[in-house]
Amino acid sequence: MSVILVFLVVVIGFSFWWLFHQRILSKPWLEQGVHSALPETDVSGMPTAKIALGIFLAVIGSLFALFASAYFMRMEYADWQAPPVPRVLWLNTGILVLASVALSCAVRAAREARMDMMRLALAAAGLASLVFLAGQLLAWRDLSAAGHYLEVNPANSFFYLLTGMHGLHILGGLVALGNVLARAWQEDAEPDRLRLGVELCAMYWHFLLFVWLAIFVLLAGWAGDFLAVCRQLLT
Template identity: 75%
Template sequence: MSVVLVFLLVVIGFSFWWLSHQRIMSKPWLESGVHTAVPETDASGMATEKVALGVFLAVVGALFALFASAYFMRMEYSDWQAPPLPRILWLNTFVLMLASAAFSCAVRATRERHIALTRLALSAAGLGTLVFLAGQVTAWRELAAGGYFMDTNPANGFFYLMTGVHALHILGGLVALGRTTIRAWDPGAEPKRLTLGIELCAMYWHFLLLVWLGVFVLLEGWAGDLVTLCRQLLT
């Protein structure tokens, strides 16, 4: 349960950080100046798509928190034998971090109307994501070649389950990224829609990077030390 609480605290912290960059946390009754639009039609408000994505990411975070809880409870049994983690997972983590950074560059570029840099950043993010998925497949094949199949040990099953579900979410994000990239190469694309699409992709990738870091720490066996450190900091 401690692991679940730590993970949820991280998710909540990320959510508050995101909300602080949106107008949902603003106090309009304290703002001064001339208002150019009524509240119902003010285009500066947070887009509905962002709210929907935020709710979806909260559900995804809860799902992986449950995975983490089940992982810790199951590893207490005597038949638990964690598989050796392929070294390529370190490279995969670094590549996903680069993809997330590329999305941050894309968001800044599209806000400043640098379309060439926006296209380059989106292409880099997509390429990095594909490299990450290829690395995940390589890790699965390496474990299978070593005899670490899903049904040979519960620890193996958890490894394939958590990394597989994470990869499925990445694949789903690639669909949205593909549509956004096509829009970026369309000269007649509406700038506001393009900016919103890139911001949604960036938000999604940042969150999946956060989830992957949690999964990686869990699979590496560092979660127990992290929980102990958090307890020491809170006491």
């Protein structure tokens, strides 16, 4: 239960940090000056699509936090034998970082109306994400070839579950990214709507990068040290 509380505190803290960063918790009635809000935005001037995505990301974060909590609790049993971490996961981590950086560049280019740079950055992010998924499949193949099948050990099951769930979220994000990239090539695309789409994709990828780094910590075998630190903090 202590580990679950730690992860819930982390998720809630991250959510409040994001809300504060996006000015959702601000009090516009206490601010001076003239304020206006478009119909598609809330009282703080923030697009409702970003608020909806923030709520969705909080749900995803809670889901992975519960998975991680179950991982911590299950690893205490004697039959737990963690599989070796495939070396390709290190490369995959770097590739996902590149995808996140590319989307940050796309956001900046969209705000500066540099369409060619934005298209290039979006395409680079999509390509890097596809390479990341291919690398995850390669990691699965390496584990299977070494005899670390799904049903052999509970630790193997968690490896496939965590990486598979994260890969599905990347795949779902690629659908949205493909839609934004298609609109980026349309001459009559609305600049504001296109910029919002790019920003939403960047938010989603940054969050999935954060989730992947947490998963990688678990799979790399550093979870035991983290659990020990958590116990010391809670005692």
